[in-house]
Amino acid sequence: MTHDDGQGPDHGPKRAHGHDRAHGHHHEDIDWAAMGPMLERNAELAAPQNREIAEWLRTWQLEPKLIADVGSGSGSTSFLLAEIFPNAWVTAVDPAEPLLERARERAAREGLSDRIRTLHAELPAGIAELPSADLLWIGRALHHVGDQEAALTALAERLAPGGAIALLEGGLNQRSLPRDIGFGRPGLQTRFDLADDMWFTRMRAELPGAKSVTEDWPTLLTEAGLRHAGTRTFLLDLPSPVSATARAHLISELARRREMHEETLDADDLTTIDRLLNENDPQSLHHRPDVFLLSAQTVHVGVRA
Ligand SMILES: C[S@@+](CC[C@H](N)C(=O)[O-])C[C@H]1O[C@@H](n2cnc3c(N)ncnc32)[C@H](O)[C@@H]1O
Incomplete structure (x- = not known):
């Protein structure tokens, strides 16, 4: 499994975050609100990949009228879905109000306020508030819910007949440097992977109602009452020079x-x-010619009969 955010892990430095407040300030808490610009730059870089994913959803001849982008952040994918499905209304759903505010500002700038709305809600409690959607897009958000299985089942119940859930979870961890960068011990990114895994395990363990589950998404979609319609992995390949x-x-x-x-x-x-971070070092990321960006995101689709 990857814990990547497209271009990196979807977690930030220790900050308090909306839904976990009973037991205080956690090492793994994420300040999503502060991550708006980063999420948006991420989406800008991943735009070709995200466009390919959204186009792939047409495979099922979906003609969604109502789309909910669950865990939307500032709604980069909501805007993409609104473009790919021009007859649809899109609701961006997130617990981080400042991110939704960014989505509303962009919608106003682009004259899309009538088609792109926001809903301040947090899973799992907020599932009941979701519109009865033809397409539920859940990108790198379900893993922030303690009981993913129960949440998926409740989300499936929000689908209109014939509607689909597109769940983006897993793929491959990002790579951006050669294995041997000419200094330090080779294999730094592999060690980062291990650190990410440990972080992710702790993050999940501390979620309210945390429950471990085999992260077999096709099976979980089936158990949620949907037909597993397809799984595909999409590559983001930005070679050097970046x-x-x-x-x-x-x-x-x-x-x-x-x-x-x-x-x-x-x-x-x-x-x-x-x-690597020192701007004055000619071997740093600031100056190296060999930096690239390679990642893979997996999307699973379940359709309601
Ligand atoms: C990694 S970001 C993904 C944003 C966007 N979907 C994307 O792919 O760029 C995770 C998002 O999930 C939201 N989130 C975290 N916990 C959530 C929860 N319990 N219910 C709904 N959304 C949540 C965060 O606020 C954040 O915007």
């Missing part, structure tokens, strides 16, 4: 992940990362 946007994204993401994994990575790796 754009300034991609480079800036990779730098800010490495800085964020250094903070997240400071206690997990060893001193040698932290020194390597500091060199």
Whole structure:
């Protein structure tokens, strides 16, 4: 499984986050509200991949009138879905009000306020508030819910007959550097993967109502009463030389992940990362010609009979 956000793990430095407040401030809490610009830059870079995913949904000749983008963040995918399905109304659903505010501002700027709405809601409690949708898009959000199985079943019940859930979970962890970068111990990104896995396991364990489940999404969609209609993995392949946007994204993401994994990575790796982040170092991410961006996202589709 990947815990990637498309261009990186979907978690940030320790901050309080909406839904987990009974037991205080957690190491793994995520300040989603602060992550708007990062999520948007991520979506900008992944636009070709996301467009391909959205187009793939036409395979089922879906003619959605109502789409809900669940865990929408600031709604980058909501806008894409509104473009791909021009007859649909889209509701961006998220517990982070500042992100929804960004979505509303963009909708107003682009003259789309009548077609793109926002709903402030948090799963699982907010599932009952969702519109009866023809398409529920859930991108990298279900894993933030303690009981994913129960949430998926409740979400399936919100589908209009013939409607579909498109669930983006899993894929492959992002790669952006060669295995050997010319200094430090080779294999840094593999060690980051392990740190991500440990982080993710802790993050999930601390969610309210946390329940482990085999993350076999086709089976879970079937158990939620849907027909598993397809699973496909989509590649984002931005070879070197990367754009300034991609480079800036990779730098800010490495800085964020250094903070997240400071206690997990060893001193040698932290020194390597500091060199990669040091603008004055010619071998850093700021200057290296060999930086690239390669990731794979898996989407599972379940259709209601
Ligand atoms: C990794 S971001 C993904 C954003 C967007 N779907 C994308 O693919 O770019 C995860 C999103 O899920 C939202 N989220 C976190 N916990 C949630 C919950 N319990 N219910 C609904 N959304 C949640 C966060 O606020 C955040 O916007």
